[in-house]
Amino acid sequence: MPRLSRTIPLTLERQLTIEADRLRLDDVLRPAGALAIDRVAVTDQPTMHSPSARQDGSTSITLGADAASAVCAALRAGRAVTVRWTVLLDTGQAEVHVTT
Numbered sequence: 001m002p003r004l005s006r007t008i009p010l011t012l013e014r015q016l017t018i019e020a021d022r023l024r025l026d027d028v029l030r031p032a033g034a035l036a037i038d039r040v041a042v043t044d045q046p047t048m049h050s051p052s053a054r055q056d057g058s059t060s061i062t063l064g065a066d067a068a069s070a071v072c073a074a075l076r077a078g079r080a081v082t083v084r085w086t087v088l089l090d091t092g093q094a095e096v097h098v099t100t
Contacts, residue, residue, distance in 0.1 A: 009033060010075070025085040029071070034078035040071045061085065067098045074100040 009032035017024040042063045063071070067083070074081035082099040 008035070010035065021089055023085075023087040023089060025087075027083045027085070028080060029075065029083070030080045031075050031078050035075045037072060037075055040068050040075070061087075061094050063096060067096050070098045070100060 011030040011032075013028040013030065015026040015028075017026075040063065042061055063083070071081050071083065079100055084097045084099070085094055086097075087094045
């Protein structure tokens with residue numbers, strides 16, 4: 001019999017903005033308290049049930065080491081953190097900015 005995994009006390013709030021030349025995603029991660037985590041990473045493999053799974057993976061959406069460290073530190077302290085992704089529509093290149 002399958003064993004249910006423990007839920008993570010974390011809420012994701014996402015706001016999407018489309019401008020003339022860019023797409024902006026603001027992801028706010030709100031922990032219910034301090035989280036015991038070792039690292040964070042961007043999921044680049046959607047589940048096979050998703051239509052996105054049939055598309056090529058992105059090579060421009062990455063969370064660099066400094067940004068990942070800032071996200072981890074905030075979540076370990078139980079603080080909300082905002083990760084802003086800006087994707088340039090003409091090139092597909094992305095930038096990330098973290099605010100704690």
